[in-house]
Amino acid sequence: GYNWTRIDSVYNVFDMTQSEYDPDVYIASRIKKGIYMSYDGAETWSESNNGIAEEDRILIDKTYFLSENIMIISGFKSNDGEHNQTFIYRSEDQGGSWNLIMESDLNLGEPMISIQSLCKVDDTFYAAMLSGVLMKSENEGLTWESIFEIENRKFYQLEYDQQNSIFFIRAVNTEAIPGKYIIYRSYDSINWEECSNNFHDDFSTIRIILNPSEPGEIYASGVNRDGINLEHPHFYFSNDSGNNWQQVYLDGFSPTDYIITANIIQETNEMLICPGESSIFRNELNFVSVNDETVSNITPINLSNFPNPFNSETTISFSLATEYKENSEISIYNIKGQKIKQFSDIRNQNPIMWNATDEYGKAVSNGVYFYRLKINNQKCVVSKMILLR
16 A cells, blocks of 8 residues: 555546456546546546436446446436436446436435445345435346335445345434434345344444354444443444344454444455544454453452543552453553553553653643553453543
């Protein structure tokens, strides 16, 4: 990721997809320019708008490959700056020409048909629409049939657990303020049930991650609508297809981190994650349950600091058995979840004095800080302190 080459022929790209059938073929949608295709591994690009109306080239937000030659795109028409009409086009010749197969006008009360997520099960394609409608096609996207709809919801993500034959949809409840994202589950694509009932009330899912190596294992990342809450971290885990969830801390991350997106690498059983306002990280699947019995058995911990709030320095104290101290550490994070200070060897440091400086000795600014005691290289306890100079 250190050396990048700019491709001058294609810019203002809204969406780009690589063909899973031919890795040299790419499709990209450009804002106000429509569709561009590459057939040489994204080295060169050419315009491919044959059959696409000019007003439909303004905002094409989704591009999909259904087979080696068949593709579909969806987007919004632009009329006097309004985006109240949606459409779907289909190509049978790798983008050489396009045919309009569906369109809708929201001003006439018609549902929005913008495809937000797509998956294939055997020979059937399923599409989650922004309007809260699930559609299916059994003829490679030529015609679509509505099979499920729920009012006051918008669909954003559709996943399919191949091993257990279970569909998952991430949707937003538009009646909630702010909108709350929830998860629905179905075994037949027709009958659906909410499967995020035991999430914390203020937890809002922004990503569903299925583990292809472990049947029934599913992760849900998100944000707390009530802001940062140490008792309710931003990650949930289920090993029974969403029947039961447990809150977890990701090893190496602050509970203030919220995960924008994540993917699991099946070959190595690693997770690629992107925390908010941060970079991409790669690590083994390793998390800490909030209610982990191993943590509660290491008693008493009594992690605290005094004074709190403080204006120049504070004392961090804890009670921990000697056998756990050798591989334990304390880290301090700012409100963005960025680690600013670490005390790696705490065997002979109890209590620990922190003078409100970072690893470079620079004074930190006023605000809320979190300190985490990582026990025996895996278990975590977290608390909060406030700096007021």
